[in-house]
Amino acid sequence: MxxxxxxxxxxxxxxxxxxxxxxxxxxxxxxxxxxxxxxxxxxxxxxxxxxxxxxxxxxQSGDTSIIDEHGVVVAYHRxxxxxxxxxxxxxxxxxxxxxxxxxxxxxxxxxxxxxxxxxxxxxxxxxxxxxxxxxxxxxxxxxxxxxxxxxxxxxxxxxxxxxxxxxxxATPVEAEPVRDLTLRAAHLTPPRSPDGQPNSSPRGRTRGTSRPRRNVEEVG
Structure with missing residues (x-):
């Protein structure tokens, strides 16, 4: 109607x-x-x-924010x-x-x-x-x-x-809001020498000063 x-x-x-x-x-x-x-x-x-x-x-001018149950702005009301x-x-x-x-x-x-x-x-x-x-x-x-x-x-x-x-x-928010962020740590396997033994001195470091390294993966 x-x-x-x-x-x-x-x-x-x-x-x-x-x-x-x-x-x-x-x-x-x-x-x-x-x-x-x-x-x-x-x-x-x-x-x-x-x-x-x-x-x-x-x-009237100006928009009013529409917020969902998580407190995130999802749209704007004119x-x-x-x-x-x-x-x-x-x-x-x-x-x-x-x-x-x-x-x-x-x-x-x-x-x-x-x-x-x-x-x-x-x-x-x-x-x-x-x-x-x-x-x-x-x-x-x-x-x-x-x-x-x-x-x-x-x-x-x-x-x-x-x-x-x-x-x-209402005008919806175009981009999906970021709701959380997860960080994961993974152990990096050290390189091996030609004889198959672990090489504790990666290229570019002084022998005896190597440190374990971890990869950080960012997941949205």
Missing amino acids: SIVQKVDDTLERELRQGPLHGVNAQVVFDTPNSDWAARRSGLCVNLFLHSVEEDTAQR PPRHFRLGYALTVWGHSPRDEHRLLGTLLEWCVATEHLTPYPEPSKGNTLALKLRETPEGSEPPAAKLWSGLGTPARPVLDLLVTVPVTRP
Whole structure:
């Protein structure tokens, strides 16, 4: 399941358990163009995903070491990146009064709700941040520009922003770490003279001053 699908499922579940509990209304994620609006019937809450942008204010740098049971660094974990998913929430009903009544209920829910519990993995404890987009004074709300492009008459819209963390895979350590070192000593057999007798005076040493030598083998 993709991260966007998880957010869709989370929003639908939260709405049905909250402001839409007991309300006979559909929850869809369609593009509200003129053809869709003409085919629609019944009370409907539409969540149109119109933008995906990174929240650069939450971007972090630096990696976290992943250590195994022996205390050895085996990988590096990179911090997640956060993205804002913009949903245009609109209500479609039989009359403007029906739409306004439900839109007001949804507005109150948006103001009172700051976090969403991810679905279908609520046990992980990672919440999703929810808020309404803030439009600078004198600027046109981004969601309001949708209607001209979709060919649909303008209507009230709640521009929801859901911030979701996107994790990145850990980077394993390329080289296998050295876990131990073994040293082995072996006795060096002295050379023999032509008559078969051990020669205790190896070449390059003065007779009577030879010492036993050992080979040292390093094993990783």
